[in-house]
Amino acid sequence: xxxRIAVFGLLxxxxxxxxxxxxxxxxxxxxxxxxxxxxxxxxLPVWRKGGVQTGAAxxxxxxxxxxxxxxxxxxxxxxxxxxxxxxxxRDFPAWTSDGAADASPDGDLIxxxxxxxxxTEKDGALNFTARPMPPLWAATVGKNDPKKxxxxxxxxxxxxxxxxxxxxxxxxxxxxxxxxxxWLLPADKSWPPELDVMEVLGERPDTVYTTVHTNIPKxxxxxxxxxxxxxxxxxxxxxxxxDWGPERINWYVDRRLVFSRPTPPDLRKPCYIVVNLAxxxxxxxxxxPDAATRFPATMQVRSIKAWQRPAYLRPPGAAxxxxx
Numbered sequence: 001x002x003x004r005i006a007v008f009g010l011l012x013x014x015x016x017x018x019x020x021x022x023x024x025x026x027x028x029x030x031x032x033x034x035x036x037x038x039x040x041x042x043x044l045p046v047w048r049k050g051g052v053q054t055g056a057a058x059x060x061x062x063x064x065x066x067x068x069x070x071x072x073x074x075x076x077x078x079x080x081x082x083x084x085x086x087x088x089x090r091d092f093p094a095w096t097s098d099g100a101a102d103a104s105p106d107g108d109l110i111x112x113x114x115x116x117x118x119x120t121e122k123d124g125a126l127n128f129t130a131r132p133m134p135p136l137w138a139a140t141v142g143k144n145d146p147k148k149x150x151x152x153x154x155x156x157x158x159x160x161x162x163x164x165x166x167x168x169x170x171x172x173x174x175x176x177x178x179x180x181x182x183w184l185l186p187a188d189k190s191w192p193p194e195l196d197v198m199e200v201l202g203e204r205p206d207t208v209y210t211t212v213h214t215n216i217p218k219x220x221x222x223x224x225x226x227x228x229x230x231x232x233x234x235x236x237x238x239x240x241x242x243d244w245g246p247e248r249i250n251w252y253v254d255r256r257l258v259f260s261r262p263t264p265p266d267l268r269k270p271c272y273i274v275v276n277l278a279x280x281x282x283x284x285x286x287x288x289p290d291a292a293t294r295f296p297a298t299m300q301v302r303s304i305k306a307w308q309r310p311a312y313l314r315p316p317g318a319a320x321x322x323x324x
Contacts, residue, residue, distance in 0.1 A: 001274070028252045034308050035062075036161060036164065040302065044119070047106070048069045066156070073157040073272070095142055097145045100151070100284050104118065118131075119154070125300035126301045127298050128152035129277070130152065132295055151278050151279055155272060158272065160271055161306060163308065166304075167240065168182045169237050169239050170237060170238065171234065176290045178289070179201060180278075183197060183199075185272055192220065195213075197210070205233045209225070212264065237302060238253060239252075240253060246263060248263055249267075273304065277298075
């Protein structure tokens with residue numbers, strides 16, 4: 001989802017699927033996979049307090065101290081980018097944005113927002129709510145972040161995982177300009193790569209976009225697919241998952257295979273989870289809300305889970321390895 005202002009004007013033509021040792025599973029199976037994260041939302045998470053240390057050491061998703069951070073992990077120098085861009089910071093600010101028309105608050109700010117909090121629990125789901133930003137809160141947003149809408153985002157950083165299955169059960173909002181997403185970013189701060197498990201544009205709530213961003217064959221390359229599910233994804237909960245291995249990435253909707261690509265070499269590193277509901281602007285993919293878009297708009301998330309496949313961690317050529 002990151003840096004989508006111009007990238008998604010058109011989807012790239014899909015390259016032919018390369019050869020691989022085993023064909024992708026048409027139906028997602030978790031046989032032999034080890035659970036590493038199982039977060040349901042019958043109660044509201046306790047948001048991490050204080051700024052997230054962006055230089056923190058990577059921890060596994062099954063760390064007993066796992067916690068979610070509210071907001072994005074954005075304000076840190078990207079790998080390979082010379083200073084002073086951005087200015088050195090150890091903590092990210094109270095408001096962060098992914099470059100769309102909304103800004104998302106961190107856990108400390110949420111504790112003071114009362115009924116305007118964009119992250120709430122209801123009926124066993126975590127509600128991600130977007131709405132126009134009141135002037136009182138807009139005055140607290142940094143000069144480089146948008147002030148038109150309040151959005152909602154959570155991130156697992158520094159808890160991350162290299163390879164495995166990542167899944168989310170969610171009911172999505174509908175309406176032009178609404179932009180729910182579930183994605184993975186490298187814990188080493190590099191970009192690309194990026195792995196988008198799912199994105200949906202609110203004006204097309206029947207279509208799921210699945211994408212991998214990479215530096216290969218050139219910086220900013222991406223391979224994407226649009227799946228017409230023939231269902232209104234805002235009418236009920238559906239499952240969105242990716243099975244990411246060292247050789248191949250397979251995407252699933254309701255456990256049915258919708259897209260498959262070879263794993264790019266620069267996506268063989270631990271990644272953390274981001275889930276968000278953004279609001280687009282006139283120059284964003286999907287555009288800005290129109291008069292028919294209803295606010296507040298909500299994405300409901302019942303669970304976010306992850307598993308590891310032992311075969312993904314074996315050395316190439318070893319018995320049972322996924323790699324040849």
